[in-house]
Amino acid sequence: MTNKLLDVQDLRVEFSGKPVVKGISFHLNRGETFGIIGESGSGKSVTALALSHLLPFNALRSSQVFRFDGADMAHASSAQIDRLRGAGWAMIFQDPSGAFNPVKRVDWHMKQVLDRVALRGRDKRADPVALLQAVGIESAQRVLHSYPFQLSGGMLQRVLIVMVAAMRPKLIIADEPTTNLDKVIENQILDLLADARRRVGATVILITHDLLVAQRHCDRIAVMYEGEFVETGTAAELLGNPRHPYTKALLESSRSLVRGDERLKEVPPGLKDEIMQFNAHAQEADHA
Ligand SMILES: Nc1ncnc2c1ncn2[C@@H]1O[C@H](COP(=O)(O)OP(=O)(O)OP(=O)(O)O)[C@@H](O)[C@H]1O
Numbered sequence: 001m002t003n004k005l006l007d008v009q010d011l012r013v014e015f016s017g018k019p020v021v022k023g024i025s026f027h028l029n030r031g032e033t034f035g036i037i038g039e040s041g042s043g044k045s046v047t048a049l050a051l052s053h054l055l056p057f058n059a060l061r062s063s064q065v066f067r068f069d070g071a072d073m074a075h076a077s078s079a080q081i082d083r084l085r086g087a088g089w090a091m092i093f094q095d096p097s098g099a100f101n102p103v104k105r106v107d108w109h110m111k112q113v114l115d116r117v118a119l120r121g122r123d124k125r126a127d128p129v130a131l132l133q134a135v136g137i138e139s140a141q142r143v144l145h146s147y148p149f150q151l152s153g154g155m156l157q158r159v160l161i162v163m164v165a166a167m168r169p170k171l172i173i174a175d176e177p178t179t180n181l182d183k184v185i186e187n188q189i190l191d192l193l194a195d196a197r198r199r200v201g202a203t204v205i206l207i208t209h210d211l212l213v214a215q216r217h218c219d220r221i222a223v224m225y226e227g228e229f230v231e232t233g234t235a236a237e238l239l240g241n242p243r244h245p246y247t248k249a250l251l252e253s254s255r256s257l258v259r260g261d262e263r264l265k266e267v268p269p270g271l272k273d274e275i276m277q278f279n280a281h282a283q284e285a286d287h288a
Pocket residue numbers: 015020038039040041042043044045046047056058209
């Protein structure tokens with residue numbers, strides 16, 4: 001078994017001829033947390049959907065290499081992909097309510113997951129109350145008897161993380177799991193995710209727009225800008241010595257957020273020019 005869980009070379013996604021992921025390449029080492037950061041619309045979610053085989057029908061995906069746990073995913077059958085869902089990879093979304101059927105109570109959702117896990121024969125059927133209590137949810141009975149809309153976004157996200165961890169996936173893809181939550185809840189959710197990763201021994205892709213969140217939780221980080229990974233490195237490298245102008249701007253924006261300023265939502269025109277010049281020089285250097 002190699003240490004590489006995922007190997008992706010030249011991954012591209014386009015919608016009706018418009019490229020939105022433009023040839024990204026990276027790998028994941030087993031057990032690491034890999035961050036993808038970037039501004040809104042840079043292609044982070046589309047990348048996550050491409051990796052988890054959840055792209056909408058109007059998307060066209062291609063790659064030179066797309067291997068997961070030793071298997072060729074680029075040519076995998078839908079039966080193979082279905083088998084790998086849950087045990088292979090699982091997603092945690094920005095809006096957890098999308099992962100729940102609104103007319104079914106939480107206990108129904110947990111039963112679906114735990115039955116599926118039990119069918120795999122790896123575990124005895126776990127007790128949902130114990131699973132929720134183990135992550136500090138004291139009102140587990142009430143939560144289990146609630147409909148998704150009766151729970152707060154933070155509580156629903158906690159339940160989703162518990163369900164995902166129960167599936168014991170090799171890879172957890174968390175796409176901005178704390179959007180719209182306040183800082184205290186955000187930290188609790190991210191700690192819960194880190195704890196789930198450790199218990200299950202999973203590898204994690206954490207998508208975030210916050211470089212400081214990525215610094216705290218990720219071993220390596222890729223900075224995404226307009227469909228490309230413009231810089232990849234360890235958290236220490238990116239924060240200590242950012243090379244790309246967009247990474248520098250993100251870092252400055254994260255620091256100013258700590259001071260209470262607005263976060264970088266749009267790339268100002270001056271920075272756009274600087275980024276284009278930097279990318280052109282980098283391309284020239286690649287071809288030299
Ligand atoms: N179903 C779709 N059809 C057409 N274009 C799409 C579709 N889904 C996403 N896109 C486009 O792909 C681009 C990348 O979107 P994506 O959601 O991946 O950005 P993001 O970096 O995740 O942003 P955010 O941080 O706001 O979630 C955007 O221009 C978006 O409009």
